Amino acid sequence: MFHKEGHTIILIFLTAVIGDILLLEYFLDDGFLKIFLQLLSLSILVLILQFFRNPKRKTKLNKNHIISPVDGKVVNIERVYEKEYFKDERIIISIFMSPLNVHVTRYPISGVINYSKYHPGEYLVAWHPKSSEKNERTTIVVENKIFGEILYRQIAGAVARRIVNYAEVGQKVVQGEDAGFIKFGSRVDVFVPVDRKINVKLNQQLKGGEDVIVES
Numbered sequence: 001m002f003h004k005e006g007h008t009i010i011l012i013f014l015t016a017v018i019g020d021i022l023l024l025e026y027f028l029d030d031g032f033l034k035i036f037l038q039l040l041s042l043s044i045l046v047l048i049l050q051f052f053r054n055p056k057r058k059t060k061l062n063k064n065h066i067i068s069p070v071d072g073k074v075v076n077i078e079r080v081y082e083k084e085y086f087k088d089e090r091i092i093i094s095i096f097m098s099p100l101n102v103h104v105t106r107y108p109i110s111g112v113i114n115y116s117k118y119h120p121g122e123y124l125v126a127w128h129p130k131s132s133e134k135n136e137r138t139t140i141v142v143e144n145k146i147f148g149e150i151l152y153r154q155i156a157g158a159v160a161r162r163i164v165n166y167a168e169v170g171q172k173v174v175q176g177e178d179a180g181f182i183k184f185g186s187r188v189d190v191f192v193p194v195d196r197k198i199n200v201k202l203n204q205q206l207k208g209g210e211d212v213i214v215e216s
Contacts, residue, residue, distance in 0.1 A: 003104055005164050005181040006052025013048045017041045047099075054104055057209030059176025061110065063146050066196075066214035067175060068206040069108045070188045072097040077202060082191050084139055085115055085151055090191040091198060093213055095206060097186050105165075105180040106209040107173045108152055108190060111144035116167040121156075138165040138180075142173065146216045151191040154182050176209040190214075 002010060020041045028034040059067065076094035081087075097103055121136040136156040143149045154163050164181040167173065182188075190213065192198075197215040200206065206213070 001054050001056070002049065002052045003054040003178075003181055005183070006048075010048060010052060013045050017045045051099060051103065053102060054178075055102060057106070057176060057207070059106075059209045061175050062212075063110065063144060064216040065212045066108045066147065066150060066190070066192060067106070068095060068200075068208050068211045068213050069106050069152050069179065069190065070095055070097055070104070070206070070208040071101040072188070072206060072208075074200050074202055074204045074206065075187075076189075077198060077200070079194060080191075082151065085141055086149070086191070089194055090151070091194055091196070093190045093192065093198070093200065095188050095190070097182070097188070102208065103182050103186065104178060104208065105152075105154055105182065105188065106176050107142065107167075107179045108175065108213075109142055109144050109147060109150060110173060110175040111142045113140065113167045113169055113171045113173060114143050114149060115139065115141035115151075116165065116169055118163070118165065136163060138163050138167075140165065140167045140179070142167075147193065147196070147214075150193075153189040153191075154180060155187045155189065156182065157186045 021038050024034050024037050072095040075096045080092045082090045118138050121134050138154045141149050141151045156163055162183045166180050192214050199215055200213045
Protein backbone atom coordinates (compact mmCIF):
# COMPACT_ATOMS: atom_id res chain seq x y z
CA MET A 1 0.00 0.00 0.00
CA PHE A 2 1.34 3.42 -0.97
CA HIS A 3 0.56 6.82 0.50
CA LYS A 4 -1.72 9.02 -1.59
CA GLU A 5 0.93 11.78 -1.63
CA GLY A 6 3.12 9.48 -3.72
CA HIS A 7 0.63 8.34 -6.34
CA THR A 8 1.52 10.97 -8.95
CA ILE A 9 5.28 10.63 -8.42
CA ILE A 10 5.07 6.82 -8.60
CA LEU A 11 3.09 7.00 -11.85
CA ILE A 12 5.62 9.41 -13.37
CA PHE A 13 8.60 7.26 -12.40
CA LEU A 14 6.87 4.04 -13.48
CA THR A 15 6.15 5.50 -16.92
CA ALA A 16 9.69 6.87 -17.22
CA VAL A 17 11.29 3.54 -16.21
CA ILE A 18 9.18 1.51 -18.63
CA GLY A 19 10.04 3.96 -21.43
CA ASP A 20 13.72 3.90 -20.48
CA ILE A 21 13.87 0.10 -20.47
CA LEU A 22 12.17 -0.14 -23.88
CA LEU A 23 14.40 2.52 -25.45
CA LEU A 24 17.53 0.84 -24.14
CA GLU A 25 16.31 -2.52 -25.39
CA TYR A 26 15.82 -1.31 -28.93
CA PHE A 27 18.55 1.30 -29.37
CA LEU A 28 21.55 0.13 -27.33
CA ASP A 29 23.67 -2.70 -28.66
CA ASP A 30 26.12 -3.06 -25.77
CA GLY A 31 24.48 -5.88 -23.78
CA PHE A 32 26.33 -5.28 -20.51
CA LEU A 33 25.72 -1.52 -20.50
CA LYS A 34 22.10 -2.03 -21.48
CA ILE A 35 21.43 -4.41 -18.59
CA PHE A 36 23.28 -2.14 -16.16
CA LEU A 37 21.22 0.92 -17.14
CA GLN A 38 17.96 -1.03 -17.05
CA LEU A 39 18.73 -2.36 -13.58
CA LEU A 40 19.66 1.15 -12.45
CA SER A 41 16.28 2.46 -13.62
CA LEU A 42 14.49 -0.35 -11.80
CA SER A 43 16.50 0.33 -8.63
CA ILE A 44 15.44 3.99 -8.65
CA LEU A 45 11.81 2.92 -9.03
CA VAL A 46 12.14 0.49 -6.10
CA LEU A 47 13.56 3.28 -3.92
CA ILE A 48 10.64 5.55 -4.82
CA LEU A 49 8.14 2.78 -4.05
CA GLN A 50 9.66 1.96 -0.68
CA PHE A 51 9.79 5.63 0.28
CA PHE A 52 6.07 6.16 -0.29
CA ARG A 53 4.97 2.90 1.34
CA ASN A 54 2.21 3.29 3.90
CA PRO A 55 2.05 0.16 6.07
CA LYS A 56 -0.93 -0.47 8.30
CA ARG A 57 -0.19 0.13 11.98
CA LYS A 58 -2.06 -1.39 14.92
CA THR A 59 -2.52 1.65 17.12
CA LYS A 60 -3.79 0.83 20.60
CA LEU A 61 -5.81 3.90 21.50
CA ASN A 62 -4.84 5.09 24.96
CA LYS A 63 -5.52 8.60 26.29
CA ASN A 64 -2.71 8.15 28.83
CA HIS A 65 -0.07 7.59 26.14
CA ILE A 66 1.64 9.78 23.57
CA ILE A 67 2.73 7.60 20.68
CA SER A 68 5.49 8.25 18.19
CA PRO A 69 4.11 10.25 15.26
CA VAL A 70 6.72 8.82 12.84
CA ASP A 71 9.18 6.02 12.20
CA GLY A 72 12.79 6.92 12.94
CA LYS A 73 15.59 7.26 15.48
CA VAL A 74 15.48 9.36 18.65
CA VAL A 75 18.27 11.91 18.25
CA ASN A 76 17.49 14.34 21.08
CA ILE A 77 15.75 14.39 24.46
CA GLU A 78 16.18 17.52 26.55
CA ARG A 79 14.47 20.30 28.44
CA VAL A 80 14.15 23.39 26.24
CA TYR A 81 12.31 26.70 26.02
CA GLU A 82 9.59 26.42 23.38
CA LYS A 83 9.15 29.96 22.07
CA GLU A 84 6.63 29.71 19.24
CA TYR A 85 3.49 28.62 21.06
CA PHE A 86 3.91 27.70 24.75
CA LYS A 87 6.63 30.22 25.59
CA ASP A 88 7.74 28.07 28.50
CA GLU A 89 9.91 25.02 29.19
CA ARG A 90 9.05 21.65 27.66
CA ILE A 91 10.73 18.32 27.05
CA ILE A 92 11.60 17.91 23.39
CA ILE A 93 11.82 14.47 21.79
CA SER A 94 13.38 14.67 18.31
CA ILE A 95 12.92 11.80 15.85
CA PHE A 96 15.06 11.68 12.71
CA MET A 97 13.78 9.91 9.59
CA SER A 98 16.25 8.75 6.95
CA PRO A 99 15.11 8.40 3.32
CA LEU A 100 14.63 4.67 4.05
CA ASN A 101 12.05 5.22 6.80
CA VAL A 102 8.29 5.36 6.33
CA HIS A 103 7.52 9.10 6.12
CA VAL A 104 3.87 9.13 7.13
CA THR A 105 3.10 11.42 10.08
CA ARG A 106 0.47 10.14 12.53
CA TYR A 107 -1.40 11.95 15.31
CA PRO A 108 0.40 11.25 18.62
CA ILE A 109 -2.79 11.65 20.71
CA SER A 110 -6.51 11.91 20.13
CA GLY A 111 -7.95 15.35 20.72
CA VAL A 112 -8.67 18.74 19.17
CA ILE A 113 -6.29 20.73 16.97
CA ASN A 114 -5.70 24.13 18.59
CA TYR A 115 -2.92 25.40 16.33
CA SER A 116 -1.58 24.55 12.89
CA LYS A 117 0.91 26.81 11.14
CA TYR A 118 3.30 26.48 8.19
CA HIS A 119 6.69 28.23 8.26
CA PRO A 120 8.83 28.61 5.12
CA GLY A 121 12.54 28.27 5.75
CA GLU A 122 15.91 26.77 4.91
CA TYR A 123 16.94 23.18 4.25
CA LEU A 124 19.65 22.39 6.78
CA VAL A 125 20.29 18.71 7.45
CA ALA A 126 17.45 17.49 9.66
CA TRP A 127 19.68 16.57 12.60
CA HIS A 128 21.17 20.09 12.76
CA PRO A 129 20.29 21.73 16.15
CA LYS A 130 18.94 24.84 14.40
CA SER A 131 16.75 22.98 11.90
CA SER A 132 13.78 23.12 14.30
CA GLU A 133 13.83 26.93 14.07
CA LYS A 134 15.31 27.67 10.63
CA ASN A 135 14.07 24.94 8.28
CA GLU A 136 10.78 24.75 6.45
CA ARG A 137 8.37 23.32 9.02
CA THR A 138 4.83 23.04 10.33
CA THR A 139 3.82 23.36 13.97
CA ILE A 140 0.71 21.56 15.24
CA VAL A 141 -0.79 21.60 18.73
CA VAL A 142 -3.22 18.89 19.86
CA GLU A 143 -5.11 18.96 23.15
CA ASN A 144 -6.70 16.24 25.27
CA LYS A 145 -7.85 16.12 28.91
CA ILE A 146 -4.92 14.04 30.18
CA PHE A 147 -1.90 15.85 28.73
CA GLY A 148 -3.43 19.22 27.99
CA GLU A 149 -1.69 20.60 24.91
CA ILE A 150 1.19 18.84 23.19
CA LEU A 151 3.05 20.20 20.19
CA TYR A 152 4.64 18.34 17.31
CA ARG A 153 6.66 19.92 14.53
CA GLN A 154 7.30 18.49 11.06
CA ILE A 155 10.72 19.67 9.84
CA ALA A 156 12.04 19.43 6.29
CA GLY A 157 15.62 18.22 5.82
CA ALA A 158 18.37 18.82 3.28
CA VAL A 159 16.59 16.57 0.76
CA ALA A 160 12.95 17.15 1.70
CA ARG A 161 11.23 19.86 -0.28
CA ARG A 162 7.59 19.47 0.67
CA ILE A 163 5.76 19.00 3.95
CA VAL A 164 2.15 17.85 3.85
CA ASN A 165 0.03 18.64 6.91
CA TYR A 166 -3.64 17.63 7.23
CA ALA A 167 -4.28 19.17 10.68
CA GLU A 168 -6.76 22.05 10.74
CA VAL A 169 -7.68 24.20 13.76
CA GLY A 170 -10.84 22.95 15.45
CA GLN A 171 -10.56 19.49 13.91
CA LYS A 172 -11.07 16.43 16.14
CA VAL A 173 -8.38 13.83 15.44
CA VAL A 174 -7.76 10.23 16.42
CA GLN A 175 -4.48 8.89 17.76
CA GLY A 176 -2.49 7.02 15.09
CA GLU A 177 -4.46 8.29 12.10
CA ASP A 178 -2.75 9.88 9.09
CA ALA A 179 -1.71 13.47 9.92
CA GLY A 180 0.51 14.22 6.92
CA PHE A 181 3.68 13.34 5.07
CA ILE A 182 7.21 14.72 4.61
CA LYS A 183 8.81 13.95 1.27
CA PHE A 184 12.37 12.59 1.56
CA GLY A 185 14.55 12.72 4.74
CA SER A 186 13.25 14.79 7.63
CA ARG A 187 12.59 15.10 11.36
CA VAL A 188 9.71 15.49 13.80
CA ASP A 189 10.00 17.17 17.22
CA VAL A 190 7.47 16.48 19.95
CA PHE A 191 7.17 18.93 22.86
CA VAL A 192 5.59 17.54 26.04
CA PRO A 193 5.04 18.82 29.61
CA VAL A 194 8.12 18.51 31.83
CA ASP A 195 6.34 16.45 34.50
CA ARG A 196 5.55 13.46 32.28
CA LYS A 197 7.29 10.09 32.11
CA ILE A 198 9.53 9.81 29.04
CA ASN A 199 9.37 6.29 27.69
CA VAL A 200 12.20 6.39 25.13
CA LYS A 201 15.98 6.85 25.07
CA LEU A 202 18.55 8.27 22.68
CA ASN A 203 19.24 6.27 19.50
CA GLN A 204 16.13 4.16 20.01
CA GLN A 205 14.38 3.16 16.79
CA LEU A 206 10.67 3.95 16.84
CA LYS A 207 7.67 2.73 14.91
CA GLY A 208 5.14 5.47 14.22
CA GLY A 209 1.59 4.85 15.39
CA GLU A 210 2.63 2.09 17.80
CA ASP A 211 5.55 2.89 20.11
CA VAL A 212 4.73 4.84 23.27
CA ILE A 213 7.09 7.78 23.81
CA VAL A 214 5.42 9.42 26.86
CA GLU A 215 3.15 8.18 29.66
CA SER A 216 0.91 10.32 31.85
